[in-house]
Amino acid sequence: MDWNHTLSRQIAQLPRSGIREFFDLVIGSKGIISLGVGEPDFVTPWHVREAAIYSLEKGHTTYTSNYGLESLRRAISQYVQDFFHVEYDPTCEILPTVGVSQAIDLALRCLLNPGDEVLYHEPGYVSYAPTVSMTYAHATPIQTSIDDLFALSPQKLEEAISPATKVLMLNFPTNPTGSIAPLGTLKKIADICRKHDIFVLTDEIYSELRYDGETHTSIASLPGMKERTLLLHGFSKAFAMTGMRLGYACGPRELIDLMVKIHSYTMICPSITSQEAGIEALKNGKPAMEEMRDSYHRRRDYIVKRFNEMGMDCHMPGGAFYTFPSVKRFGLSSRDFALRLLKEQKVAAVPGTAFGSCGEGYLRCCYATGFNLLEQACDKMAHFCESLQSQQTCV
Amino acid sequence: MIQEALLKLLEEDARLSDRQIAARLGTSEEEVASSRAELEQQGRIVGYQTIVNDDSIGVAAFIEVRCTPEQEGGFNRLAERIARFDEVRSCFLMSGGYDLLVMVEAKDLMGVAKFVTDKLSSMGGVLSTSTHFRLKTYKLNGLMFDVPSSSERISVAP
Numbered sequence A: 001m002d003w004n005h006t007l008s009r010q011i012a013q014l015p016r017s018g019i020r021e022f023f024d025l026v027i028g029s030k031g032i033i034s035l036g037v038g039e040p041d042f043v044t045p046w047h048v049r050e051a052a053i054y055s056l057e058k059g060h061t062t063y064t065s066n067y068g069l070e071s072l073r074r075a076i077s078q079y080v081q082d083f084f085h086v087e088y089d090p091t092c093e094i095l096p097t098v099g100v101s102q103a104i105d106l107a108l109r110c111l112l113n114p115g116d117e118v119l120y121h122e123p124g125y126v127s128y129a130p131t132v133s134m135t136y137a138h139a140t141p142i143q144t145s146i147d148d149l150f151a152l153s154p155q156k157l158e159e160a161i162s163p164a165t166k167v168l169m170l171n172f173p174t175n176p177t178g179s180i181a182p183l184g185t186l187k188k189i190a191d192i193c194r195k196h197d198i199f200v201l202t203d204e205i206y207s208e209l210r211y212d213g214e215t216h217t218s219i220a221s222l223p224g225m226k227e228r229t230l231l232l233h234g235f236s237k238a239f240a241m242t243g244m245r246l247g248y249a250c251g252p253r254e255l256i257d258l259m260v261k262i263h264s265y266t267m268i269c270p271s272i273t274s275q276e277a278g279i280e281a282l283k284n285g286k287p288a289m290e291e292m293r294d295s296y297h298r299r300r301d302y303i304v305k306r307f308n309e310m311g312m313d314c315h316m317p318g319g320a321f322y323t324f325p326s327v328k329r330f331g332l333s334s335r336d337f338a339l340r341l342l343k344e345q346k347v348a349a350v351p352g353t354a355f356g357s358c359g360e361g362y363l364r365c366c367y368a369t370g371f372n373l374l375e376q377a378c379d380k381m382a383h384f385c386e387s388l389q390s391q392q393t394c395v
Numbered sequence B: 001m002i003q004e005a006l007l008k009l010l011e012e013d014a015r016l017s018d019r020q021i022a023a024r025l026g027t028s029e030e031e032v033a034s035s036r037a038e039l040e041q042q043g044r045i046v047g048y049q050t051i052v053n054d055d056s057i058g059v060a061a062f063i064e065v066r067c068t069p070e071q072e073g074g075f076n077r078l079a080e081r082i083a084r085f086d087e088v089r090s091c092f093l094m095s096g097g098y099d100l101l102v103m104v105e106a107k108d109l110m111g112v113a114k115f116v117t118d119k120l121s122s123m124g125g126v127l128s129t130s131t132h133f134r135l136k137t138y139k140l141n142g143l144m145f146d147v148p149s150s151s152e153r154i155s156v157a158p
């Protein structure tokens, strides 16, 4: 078989995920403490699992409408209104999907023509640029830095806009930096999008996980933004439901309509079991969610303090469950630092470069890991930093 | 007020040191030590114990006890008398169809039987007892028994 001829060039040329590369290294080693995960360490709350089991018990094992269960859409509509303060019509402006992942894919395919340009901020979630490339459009990163606490600078956004720019992808709180966009910044971004007629795809999957005392504001809730924004949210992070594969998109009916077209051909619907579990999470999941959030909060405070004590400069991230400490002062690249940390101390953290080239000099460390393990990981990392520092002074 | 947070941590793991707790709560070791001392003094922290799975070793029984309240002190005197026996691991005053729920542990069935017949039912004020033997423990003090740890997360994920 001539694979060069047989396989899609577009897909074959996509770069492999940097996370994937690191995963292959970690998978071979034993006794690792991993700060490299991107999911909660909690099991889905029992009442939600129980709802899934009950759904199966009742024999609910069929397809649902392509729009998902009406009761789920109504629950989403209520939740989104309470939490984000934006109203969406459950009959035509909400689409339950197989995770935010599928919603991103559907949205981009429905928005983009070959040659269109999508802007997104880096360091950012690994799937954005490849998913844009799969539509034959072009993804252009806008670099963020510690100077803006990794929030998108409105000025840099304005500078990056070209005649081909059609969509802006946002993700606050951000994977991998945990950063949030201050309200003032968000408003300026909204102004720019309205001025240049740019559509916004906002992935707010971490929005419940905020620890800075501020309430989360969605760009969709700002004046004049609802009609040019697709709000993506899901159950994976706040409700610890990654394995249930359930998310949703809320936005203008014209776009949702088109997304349902692809969805009806390629997915049909998320599993009915997950949909029924999702209803339970939205209706009764708040106490469990808040308990998990508070637990992440304590761990964030702990790990950031430890990192700074060991000489890794680390800003206090406002949300999600990631820290993004700098390793610049140790004179190693992110990748070398991560590889040696893995080899010498058996602690896995993801090199910042997996999330874009401007992640060089940083590591993504996820603190959604039991406190005992976090303590051990920090002790090992402190030891490692000390040994690097003493090597440096010897040279 | 770190007391509630402190209790929550200790209820999960009583072996945590004051230093560990201080780091987790973002406070000082002294603050933890003094809060702990205060909780002990108030009798809110009653003790520190190990949760042991002894299903396959000893015998345990839950005994429903009906008794006559006394004019002064109601059930207190009798309940305390019963609770003092070494065999009694827990003792509660209950609402509903009986008055005291007494949890008893012994080496074997005969041990429990002896306690009930020789000590408990012959006690003045005890009207009747109904003994239920424990067959298997599924959860104790918030901890699940015999459950294999939940499935492994993959160690690096997006």
Ligand SMILES: Cc1ncc(COP(=O)(O)O)c(C=O)c1O
Residues within 6 Å of the ligand: A038, A098, A099, A100, A101, A102, A125, A171, A174, A175, A203, A205, A234, A235, A236, A242, A245, A246, A247, B158
């Ligand atoms: C920013 C971001 N978006 C989307 C996802 C995927 O979410 P889902 O599980 O809903 O597909 C993740 C998962 O790590 C993420 O970090």
